[in-house]
Amino acid sequence: MLAGLRLVSAALAALALSFAIAPGTAVHIRNNASPVTVPFARRVNATGIAKLLEVDRARAKSFKTGTRAAATPFQQNAAADVPVTNQAVDYVMTVTVGNPGKNFSLLIDTGSSNTWAGSRPTENPFVPLLGSASLPMNLVAVEYGSGSVMGIEVTDTLTFPSGLVIQKQSMGAALVSTGFTAVDGIIGFGPVGLTCGTLILGSSCIPTVTDNAFSEGSIPERMVGFSFAPTSTLDNTNGELTIGGVDDSKFTGPLNFVPITSTAPASQFVGIDQSITFGSPTGQTILPMTAGITDTGTTLLLIASDAFATYQSLTGGVLDPATGLLTITPDQFANLQSVFFNIGENSFEFTPNAQIWPRALNTAIGGTPGNIYLVINDVGTPTGSGLDFIDGMTFLERFYYVFDSGNNRVGLAETQLTRAEIN
Ligand SMILES: *[C@@H]1O[C@H](CO)[C@@H](O)[C@H](O)[C@H]1NC(C)=O
Numbered sequence: 317m318l319a320g321l322r323l324v325s326a327a328l329a330a331l332a333l334s335f336a337i338a339p340g341t342a343v344h345i346r347n348n349a350s351p352v353t354v355p356f357a358r359r360v361n362a363t364g365i366a367k368l369l370e371v372d373r374a375r376a377k378s379f380k381t382g383t384r385a386a387a388t389p390f391q392q393n394a395a396a397d398v399p400v401t402n403q404a405v406d407y408v409m410t411v412t413v414g415n416p417g418k419n420f421s422l423l424i425d426t427g428s429s430n431t432w433a434g435s436r437p438t439e440n441p442f443v444p445l446l447g448s449a450s451l452p453m454n455l456v457a458v459e460y461g462s463g464s465v466m467g468i469e470v471t472d473t474l475t476f477p478s479g480l481v482i483q484k485q486s487m488g489a490a491l492v493s494t495g496f497t498a499v500d501g502i503i504g505f506g507p508v509g510l511t512c513g514t515l516i517l518g519s520s521c522i523p524t525v526t527d528n529a530f531s532e533g534s535i536p537e538r539m540v541g542f543s544f545a546p547t548s549t550l551d552n553t554n555g556e557l558t559i560g561g562v563d564d565s566k567f568t569g570p571l572n573f574v575p576i577t578s579t580a581p582a583s584q585f586v587g588i589d590q591s592i593t594f595g596s597p598t599g600q601t602i603l604p605m606t607a608g609i610t611d612t613g614t615t616l617l618l619i620a621s622d623a624f625a626t627y628q629s630l631t632g633g634v635l636d637p638a639t640g641l642l643t644i645t646p647d648q649f650a651n652l653q654s655v656f657f658n659i660g661e662n663s664f665e666f667t668p669n670a671q672i673w674p675r676a677l678n679t680a681i682g683g684t685p686g687n688i689y690l691v692i693n694d695v696g697t698p699t700g701s702g703l704d705f706i707d708g709m710t711f712l713e714r715f716y717y718v719f720d721s722g723n724n725r726v727g728l729a730e731t732q733l734t735r736a737e738i739n
């Protein structure tokens with residue numbers, strides 16, 4: 317019986333050959349295809365001191381240095397000199413792989429585009445059947461800054477909780493991974509270009525789950541909409557992902573689209589142009605109009621070092637050594653003003669309450685109960701890097717967020733919780 321055979325030796329044999337996976341690009345006529353909505357959860361790891369800022373910065377660094385496609389198996393961390401740490405905050409969804417299937421808890425990531433499972437070989441192994449290996453066989457390797465994976469690329473069926481089935485998804489079965497022991501792997505919702513070069517042999521790209529759901533005729537558009545309400549509890553399944561469209565019930569204001577930025581390297585990601593002002597849309601400039609990215613895999617809101625210095629002086633915050641975050645006094649918080657994210661023709665208000673880390677979760681990030689920590693921090697390079705900010709989940713939780721990969725644009729809308737007092 318070949319079924320159940322681990323593919324390691326076959327994969328090593330594949331290294332001797334030279335070929336590539338043909339991307340599945342056939343587009344079928346869609347009959348009655350409609351968007352599919354799937355729940356997802358936020359989990360905060362409250363054990364130990366979570367290096368929230370360290371993980372986010374490591375990720376930012378790998379975005380900028382372009383080390384995501386690891387050229388050499390087993391040496392993924394050579395280029396990015398960063399510690400490997402578990403994510404402190406995970407946004408995860410359950411996906412069934414195979415038929416009959418096995419459930420995996422996958423990190424939802426718009427900052428990367430490969431999908432893979434098997435990071436916890438003891439707790440929840442992903443043992444693909446020999447027949448599921450992509451032919452010709454290939455290895456995949458991806459560097460995430462704060463972690464990495466190397467595995468065999470296989471083709472399998474993905475089933476989402478709401479019944480959406482992707483018959484043929486090319487995905488990784490991890491052989492070695494670092495930094496992802498709290499999840500089983502990643503489901504990549506970023507642009508397909510980020511997969512190009514992640515296969516060891518050949519230079520082809522790997523169609524994403526969004527691409528495949530569309531090309532198999534299961535969704536009407538290559539679009540994903542994210543709704544996640546801010547919350548101050550540790551684990552919370554109040555997120556909702558809509559594959560193939562948007563969920564109108566999750567936003568209040570108009571959905572405003574802007575094109576993906578043309579400035580590299582942000583242009584390779586779900587990148588946009590924005591400026592940030594203090595107090596009003598025409599108030600003091602914190603960040604001049606520049607390129608950066610939106611990213612569900614980053615927790616904080618990181619901005620260029622010079623912009624961060626301006627923000628620090630406007631808030632009066634001091635750097636807290638334990639968390640790396642700015643901390644402000646209750647008086648300073650009482651006087652804190654909104655910051656405005658000016659994106660396209662629109663200005664998105666980010667209230668004082670939105671700017672602080674949920675106080676109930678201070679200890680989860682190594683903070684002191686009762687302190688007030690700001691979620692805006694330093695991306696580590698000055699303005700002009702081509703990736704001057706990362707609008708991470710602390711930002712995205714306040715707005716409805718859409719990545720329309722079919723039309724290369726990003727949508728944002730206000731929600732009922734944009735100005736809510738939650739943190
Ligand atoms: C996978 O999880 C879903 C709920 O998300 C559940 O209904 C299903 O039975 C699970 N399947 C397996 C194979 O465990």
Ligand SMILES: *[C@@H]1O[C@H](CO)[C@@H](O)[C@H](O)[C@H]1NC(C)=O
Binds near residue numbers: 361364365366497
């Ligand atoms: C939480 O993080 C600690 C390290 O800070 C790690 O040892 C532990 O395994 C993590 N727990 C989970 C469930 O990821």
